[in-house]
Amino acid sequence: MIERDVMEYDLVVVGAGPAGLATAIRYKQLNPEDSVCILEKASEIGAQILSGAVMEPKLLDTLLPEWRDNKPAICVEARKDRFAYLTKNKSIRLPTPPQQKNHGNFIVSLGSLCHWMGTKAEELEIDVFPGFSAADALFNEQNEVIGVRCGDMGVAKDGTEGPGYAPGVDIHAKFTVLSEGCRGSISKQLIKKYALDAGKSPQTYGLGFKELWQLPAGRTTAGNIQHTIGWPLDSATYGGSYMYQLDQDRLSIGFVTGLDYADPDFSPFEAFQQFKHHPQIKALLDGGEILSSGARTIIEGGLQSLPKQDMPGALLVGDSAGTINVVKIKGIHMAMGSGVLAAEHLSETKTTEGYDAKWRASNLNTELHKIRNIRPGFTKGLWRGLITAAIETVTFGKLPRTLENHSDHDSLNKLDGYQSPDYKWVDRDLPPRDRLASVYFASNEHDEDQPIHLKVTDTDLCVTKCTEEYGNPCTRFCPAGVYEIVEEEGNKRLQINSANCVHCKACDIKDPYQQINWVTPEGGSGPNYQNL
Amino acid sequence: MKIIACIKRVIDYNVRVQINREGNGVVTDGVKMSMNPFDEIAIEEGLRLKEKGIADELIVVSIGGSDSQQQLRTALAMGADRAILIENTDDLVPLGAAKLLLKVIEKEQPGLVILGKQAIDDDRNQTGQMLAALWNRPQATFASEIVVEGDTATVTREVDAGMETIEIDLPAVITTDLRLNEPRFVKMPDIMKAKKKPLDVIAADSLGADSAPAVGTSDYSPPPTRESGVIVESVDDLVNALKARGLV
Ligand SMILES: Cc1cc2nc3c(=O)[nH]c(=O)nc-3n(C[C@H](O)[C@H](O)[C@H](O)COP(=O)(O)OP(=O)(O)OC[C@H]3O[C@@H](n4cnc5c(N)ncnc54)[C@H](O)[C@@H]3O)c2cc1C
Numbered sequence: 001m002i003e004r005d006v007m008e009y010d011l012v013v014v015g016a017g018p019a020g021l022a023t024a025i026r027y028k029q030l031n032p033e034d035s036v037c038i039l040e041k042a043s044e045i046g047a048q049i050l051s052g053a054v055m056e057p058k059l060l061d062t063l064l065p066e067w068r069d070n071k072p073a074i075c076v077e078a079r080k081d082r083f084a085y086l087t088k089n090k091s092i093r094l095p096t097p098p099q100q101k102n103h104g105n106f107i108v109s110l111g112s113l114c115h116w117m118g119t120k121a122e123e124l125e126i127d128v129f130p131g132f133s134a135a136d137a138l139f140n141e142q143n144e145v146i147g148v149r150c151g152d153m154g155v156a157k158d159g160t161e162g163p164g165y166a167p168g169v170d171i172h173a174k175f176t177v178l179s180e181g182c183r184g185s186i187s188k189q190l191i192k193k194y195a196l197d198a199g200k201s202p203q204t205y206g207l208g209f210k211e212l213w214q215l216p217a218g219r220t221t222a223g224n225i226q227h228t229i230g231w232p233l234d235s236a237t238y239g240g241s242y243m244y245q246l247d248q249d250r251l252s253i254g255f256v257t258g259l260d261y262a263d264p265d266f267s268p269f270e271a272f273q274q275f276k277h278h279p280q281i282k283a284l285l286d287g288g289e290i291l292s293s294g295a296r297t298i299i300e301g302g303l304q305s306l307p308k309q310d311m312p313g314a315l316l317v318g319d320s321a322g323t324i325n326v327v328k329i330k331g332i333h334m335a336m337g338s339g340v341l342a343a344e345h346l347s348e349t350k351t352t353e354g355y356d357a358k359w360r361a362s363n364l365n366t367e368l369h370k371i372r373n374i375r376p377g378f379t380k381g382l383w384r385g386l387i388t389a390a391i392e393t394v395t396f397g398k399l400p401r402t403l404e405n406h407s408d409h410d411s412l413n414k415l416d417g418y419q420s421p422d423y424k425w426v427d428r429d430l431p432p433r434d435r436l437a438s439v440y441f442a443s444n445e446h447d448e449d450q451p452i453h454l455k456v457t458d459t460d461l462c463v464t465k466c467t468e469e470y471g472n473p474c475t476r477f478c479p480a481g482v483y484e485i486v487e488e489e490g491n492k493r494l495q496i497n498s499a500n501c502v503h504c505k506a507c508d509i510k511d512p513y514q515q516i517n518w519v520t521p522e523g524g525s526g527p528n529y530q531n532l
Numbered sequence: 533m534k535i536i537a538c539i540k541r542v543i544d545y546n547v548r549v550q551i552n553r554e555g556n557g558v559v560t561d562g563v564k565m566s567m568n569p570f571d572e573i574a575i576e577e578g579l580r581l582k583e584k585g586i587a588d589e590l591i592v593v594s595i596g597g598s599d600s601q602q603q604l605r606t607a608l609a610m611g612a613d614r615a616i617l618i619e620n621t622d623d624l625v626p627l628g629a630a631k632l633l634l635k636v637i638e639k640e641q642p643g644l645v646i647l648g649k650q651a652i653d654d655d656r657n658q659t660g661q662m663l664a665a666l667w668n669r670p671q672a673t674f675a676s677e678i679v680v681e682g683d684t685a686t687v688t689r690e691v692d693a694g695m696e697t698i699e700i701d702l703p704a705v706i707t708t709d710l711r712l713n714e715p716r717f718v719k720m721p722d723i724m725k726a727k728k729k730p731l732d733v734i735a736a737d738s739l740g741a742d743s744a745p746a747v748g749t750s751d752y753s754p755p756p757t758r759e760s761g762v763i764v765e766s767v768d769d770l771v772n773a774l775k776a777r778g779l780v
């Protein structure tokens with residue numbers, strides 16, 4: 001038996017994103033005497049956060065009003081909104097949908113905002129532990145969650161104890177709050193164990209890319225915002241771009257594709273790079289340089305797919321559950337909102353029970369109810385989706401109907417007789433050349449001598465059934481080129497370049513056989529995003 | 533015996549360093565900072581000497597802004613006993629740093645001072661050597677093995693020709709190379725303990741050392757970008773291409 005240290009807390013929070021930080025900070029504001037800790041798998045708070053991000057400030061204003069006097073590294077007021085439909089060479093302006101209007105909002109780097117919130121948490125004497133991942137939940141005999149086990153450090157690649165081996169600590173707490181963001185690895189286990197998704201629509205996701213650019217002087221106006229739909233995606237695929245102009249000639253540019261795409265040959269990375277070569281966008285980027293880049297999935301199921309958010313001893317908050325308002329692509333205020341609500345619920349009732357009911361009676365629920373039909377409307381293609389969006393918007397979502405979601409892993413067409421659409425993609429010359437060049441801008445760091453953290457159950461299936469049926473889509477959907485099929489002496493096998501993984505979780509979601517399980521690597525491993 | 537390990541807060545080694553728009557420094561806003569990796573090795577070696585019973589106290593010292601307390605706390609969590617921050621935000625070159633460190637050394641009277649062989653931000657590789665000279669004590673740089681017995685240390689050094697083993701009298705200054713050891717992971721309960729360990733802050737200008745730099749940096753520029761290559765089909769093409777460029 002490995003001997004583990006045990007640490008006792010009143011509240012343990014897993015994941016220092018906006019949801020987790022808001023939970024811990026609000027809880028400590030209300031209960032200064034209670035002990036609170038936050039675990040974060042990134043080497044620094046904010047280093048594995050990737051978001052657009054246009055933020056609605058009202059929640060941060062109530063939680064930490066001093067933030068306006070002490071703004072994070074990237075923070076500009078939103079100005080003009082532009083919404084456009086792209087064809088291969090043209091950009092056609094569309095009326096900005098009301099959900100996309102951003103007056104009063106701020107363009108931030110969520111990573112640097114979380115970093116700042118982390119320092120505020122420390123000032124409140126919350127124990128903030130960057131570089132420590134929560135690997136598993138802990139249960140008592142009554143099957144209640146009683147805390148989490150941190151990942152071991154210094155385990156060698158073959159699973160044996162390396163020279164610096166340090167077993168992970170067990171954290172026991174009265175309340176455990178999971179705020180791991182989209183597709184959390186412990187949240188996933190708990191949703192299954194407690195059947196929190198019983199009776200809900202299947203969950204659905206998108207994969208978002210982001211690059212931060214330094215442009216030649218004078219091309220941008222700080223605060224200008226553009227969203228596009230259309231090219232390079234065909235009308236059957238859900239997705240679009242965002243472009244936020246920052247100060248100091250910097251630009252946040254990114255692209256989101258629905259992971260319910262059907263073409264097994266499709267590469268979301270390539271779609272983003274193609275978008276950058278649209279004449280309007282390329283003119284903006286030419287001569288600039290990339291400062292950092294990365295990718296992260298977005299949870300898009302909305303209210304239909306939102307699991308029950310409480311279980312004995314633990315809560316799900318933010319995108320661990322899926323509270324994002326996907327139509328606005330705004331999850332930050334919703335994540336903070338659920339964190340604050342969770343903290344208030346725990347302080348008042350001293351139990352996790354009843355939190356889900358409280359959430360559903362709150363205005364957070366109302367916000368998601370209004371827009372519940374818009375994302376599922378797009379499963380029938382772009383044009384049907386836009387019509388649904390228009391109807392749902394003018395009726396404020398009051399029509400007595402709820403469209404269902406469907407899961408992403410079974411949306412791929414089989415190769416058999418399937419003809420991939422001709423995307424008419426262009427030759428590219430803007431950086432990054434390929435996915436490896438892109439990972440370079442994520443400042444990724446995984447000690448090579450550690451077990452592979454992408455657990456594939458049956459690797460034989462990869463080179464037989466999957467090659468035949470889908471042509472190994474993991475080699476295309478992974479934004480970091482982690483999966484490769486290599487041939488040695490006539491034998492094919494799956495090679496997992498796990499050190500490149502940027503923790504986006506797309507493989508865990510999209511693999512058609514659902515046999516990839518993303519688990520936490522050694523604490524502190526993974527991307528070190530700057531200002532994403 | 534007391535050991536002093538000196539550490540510096542630097543831009544993390546995973547960060548792609550960028551020159552600022554004014555060209556007079558590098559971007560540090562929103563950039564991850566860490567302990568200089570060679571200094572982590574210095575602390576680890578100090579801890580191992582303590583665990584062997586050779587030293588009874590390990591003190592970590594850093595010079596820098598108040599942010600450097602973060603790295604000192606990490607050192608305390610690794611196991612150092614106490615920390616001293618010489619608070620300074622003025623420009624500093626190795627000679628200035630050595631003069632400031634000397635003041636603390638004179639007060640603490642350690643038997644051994646261990647530093648990283650260089651800091652990865654400016655890669656100067658001078659502070660340890662200058663410190664030994666100012667202190668007028670022996671030095672062993674680029675150590676890959678240290679054996680302390682009584683009043684002497686036998687140090688294996690990584691030199692251009694291979695390995696060199698020297699014996700020095702203590703007190704002395706040793707600077708660490710990469711292969712000396714592999715620093716330990718910080719454990720969570722130790723982070724909590726570190727919060728309660730003593731960390732003294734001393735203002736640099738209260739030490740009475742003249743640490744003002746005698747040299748300055750006028751500007752910064754990135755290395756020229758490499759031109760992209762051409763793939764040639766045959767040896768003849770290669771010869772022609774070289775001739776066309778006037779290279780043969
Ligand atoms: C490309 C993109 C663009 C977006 N644009 C916007 C926008 O413009 N406006 C907006 O409001 N929202 C936007 N969002 C959504 C928004 O970023 C999310 O809704 C929000 O970040 C969710 O917050 P969270 O705290 O729930 O999770 P996250 O922000 O994902 O934070 C989770 C944290 O937990 C850590 N973690 C996970 N698992 C573990 C573990 N087991 N142990 C320890 N630590 C762990 C992670 O490293 C991370 O730091 C965007 C998202 C993406 C991907």
Ligand code: SF4
Pocket residue numbers: 454477478479480481482483500501502503504505506507508518
């Ligand atoms: S291996 Fe999976 S989680 Fe990692 S980058 Fe690739 S798709 Fe994302």
